[in-house]
């Protein structure tokens with residue numbers, strides 16, 4: 253297949269493009285800067301027509317781009333950036349793909365679009381599946397609008413699958429990279445109560461699930477990309493210390509008010525509690541290589 257990828261320089265995109273190439277696919281990276289290589293095409297996620305990237309001959313698109321949710325304090329302007337970089341970019345890209353599908357005989361047939369378990373918000377640790385409603389907070393509203401923005405592609409007949417990913421555990425970025433430095437000193441604290449449920453997935457399983465959804469012709473709609481065994485924040489911290497052969501001090505914790513003071517609204521990323529079940533992925537026949545946190549950390553950290 254010829255597959256266009258946005259956000260290809262990120263945690264998922266870097267691993268995914270390498271893997272798709274190893275699978276024998278031709279990858280075209282949609283980049284926001286001037287292209288440096290023959291496999292790159294410039295796109296502008298803010299332009300109403302997504303900069304109309306030349307997507308001729310593309311079979312599928314994996315759309316991962318978005319401003320990092322944990323990269324900056326959530327000021328009013330950064331919240332607007334988190335939202336616009338997802339909702340506007342997806343709407344514009346979906347429109348381009350829809351036009352291509354309608355006008356070109358060799359138009360795209362599949363859109364695999366990043367989304368997040370932020371859809372569910374804080375459920376107090378309750379189990380949720382793809383049938384559960386969206387939550388109420390800022391991220392839930394962004395995710396709901398982000399998924400809805402892909403509608404033009406589905407209406408044009410593309411198969412659209414939304415990746416409701418949990419915390420992706422890859423040492424090259426995201427939450428694990430941030431936790432690793434204090435954990436290496438045996439000094440990673442629990443966040444708030446430590447009982448909040450964190451739904452996670454290994455980077456290898458995230459990539460495997462995206463490849464599975466790319467090639468499973470019946471897969472459309474939302475898919476929870478979360479391992480079947482979510483853990484509490486305390487369990488995650490203990491497992492990480494154990495994987496690094498460091499002592500674990502369960503009494504070491506940052507109280508919720510201190511986190512809120514330090515991180516502002518972004519602290520919700522660490523305190524939200526939701527047990528997200530990968531119902532549709534499992535039903536479709538996907539098998540997790542790392543169903544437990546110890547297996548995932550062992551694979552990632554060696």
Ligand SMILES: NC(=O)c1ccc[n+]([C@@H]2O[C@H](COP(=O)([O-])OP(=O)(O)OC[C@H]3O[C@@H](n4cnc5c(N)ncnc54)[C@H](OP(=O)(O)O)[C@@H]3O)[C@@H](O)[C@H]2O)c1
Nearest residue numbers: 259260261262263264317318319337366368417419420426
């Ligand atoms: N990592 C996680 O735990 C996790 C969990 C749930 C959902 N997700 C979602 O999955 C997607 C990919 O995740 P990731 O961890 O690979 O993210 P990442 O490492 O932050 O990479 C995202 C990529 O998006 C592009 N980008 C950055 N800022 C942008 C902006 N303002 N406007 C448009 N594009 C921008 C960049 O690629 P270019 O410079 O190449 O354009 C960047 O490399 C994101 O949308 C993220 O929200 C991630």
